[in-house]
Amino acid sequence: MALHIPRLVLHVGIHKTGTTTLQVALESLRDQLRSRGVALITIGQMKRLKHEPAWARMTADPTETPLFLDELRLLIGEELEAVAQSSGEPARQVLITNERMVGARMPSEVDLPVFRPLAVASISQVVEALQPEETHLVVYTRRQDHLMESSYLWEVQKGLFHSIREQFPFLGKPVFRYFEFIERLHGVPGIGSIRVRPFEMIRAGSLAYLDDFLSNVGLQGELDYSSFEEDPSANRSYSQVALDLALVANPHLTGQDRLSAFRWFLKSFFPVGEFPAASIFTDEERADLIRLYRDDNERVFYAWMPDLPFDAYSTPDGVAKLGNVLVSAPQA
Numbered sequence: 204m205a206l207h208i209p210r211l212v213l214h215v216g217i218h219k220t221g222t223t224t225l226q227v228a229l230e231s232l233r234d235q236l237r238s239r240g241v242a243l244i245t246i247g248q249m250k251r252l253k254h255e256p257a258w259a260r261m262t263a264d265p266t267e268t269p270l271f272l273d274e275l276r277l278l279i280g281e282e283l284e285a286v287a288q289s290s291g292e293p294a295r296q297v298l299i300t301n302e303r304m305v306g307a308r309m310p311s312e313v314d315l316p317v318f319r320p321l322a323v324a325s326i327s328q329v330v331e332a333l334q335p336e337e338t339h340l341v342v343y344t345r346r347q348d349h350l351m352e353s354s355y356l357w358e359v360q361k362g363l364f365h366s367i368r369e370q371f372p373f374l375g376k377p378v379f380r381y382f383e384f385i386e387r388l389h390g391v392p393g394i395g396s397i398r399v400r401p402f403e404m405i406r407a408g409s410l411a412y413l414d415d416f417l418s419n420v421g422l423q424g425e426l427d428y429s430s431f432e433e434d435p436s437a438n439r440s441y442s443q444v445a446l447d448l449a450l451v452a453n454p455h456l457t458g459q460d461r462l463s464a465f466r467w468f469l470k471s472f473f474p475v476g477e478f479p480a481a482s483i484f485t486d487e488e489r490a491d492l493i494r495l496y497r498d499d500n501e502r503v504f505y506a507w508m509p510d511l512p513f514d515a516y517s518t519p520d521g522v523a524k525l526g527n528v529l530v531s532a533p534q535a
Contacts, residue, residue, distance in 0.1 A: 406526025
């Protein structure tokens with residue numbers, strides 16, 4: 204199936220950088236996006252494709268990956284038709300938001316690391332299959348200590364009960380280096396431009412974060428956000444009390460229903476806000492991690508985010524500077 208895609212925008216994550224918030228918001232804006240010539244494809248739509256695991260994890264029969272790409276083309280073709288019906292003109296852009304493009308984490312696998320070489324392969328396959336006239340890549344960063352803590356809490360909320368050192372056995376090694384990762388993605392054949400932004404800008408509010416994201420498709424400040432109602436419980440971190448209880452109780456819980464009920468109980472009765480947020484690393488460990496990645500992080504800001512404070516990730520309090528960049532959230 205031949206597709207005409209003037210511009211392809213790939214939002215590839217990384218994981219734990221507000222991707223769910225953006226995807227929920229974009230889904231609520233789908234009709235507005237269509238009317239303005241933007242075809243939206245989300246991770247949820249792609250995960251429903253039969254052969255998606257073969258592409259996301261690249262562990263299944265490799266002959267299944269072309270089948271997934273055929274399914275993806277059909278999915279995009281349907282959305283392109285919906286855009287044409289809504290706007291009266293062919294789509295100007297296709298926006299795909301899917302953090303699994305940087306490599307889906309394998310079950311029971313330690314995080315070695317979240318952006319491993321699968322990212323280049325999976326993105327290359329999508330670009331080659333879709334043959335857009337131009338491709339723009341969107342990547343978000345998050346300071347490494349917070350990234351690891353958030354990833355760990357996500358696993359605990361799913362019912363696991365290992366320690367953070369079991370999940371990240373390489374804490375003293377600089378494996379989460381953004382500069383090399385971004386340079387590698389920028390070198391993927393067909394990538395014409397790349398925009399890098401820090402997750403911590405979400406401190407200005409979800410709507411401001413969304414509005415900044417929409418600049419990637421030229422719609423910053425142009426949409427009505429009143430249809431977006433963020434789920435206040437979506438991906439919220441555990442409080443320290445909730446984490447302590449989960450690590451004790453999770454080994455004794457069986458079945459997804461019990462795990463889900465217990466997760467609801469912890470978030471409802473011991474929420475962050477009423478109780479201190481879980482802090483996984485000690486102050487000394489956090490300082491060591493910040494030092495470990497400081498040079499690479501500053502290099503990333505200099506090269507890819509020159510409009511932002513280059514030392515935002517260099518001190519424990521540095522990320523506070525980023526919340527001030529998006530001064531105020533747009534009015535719904």
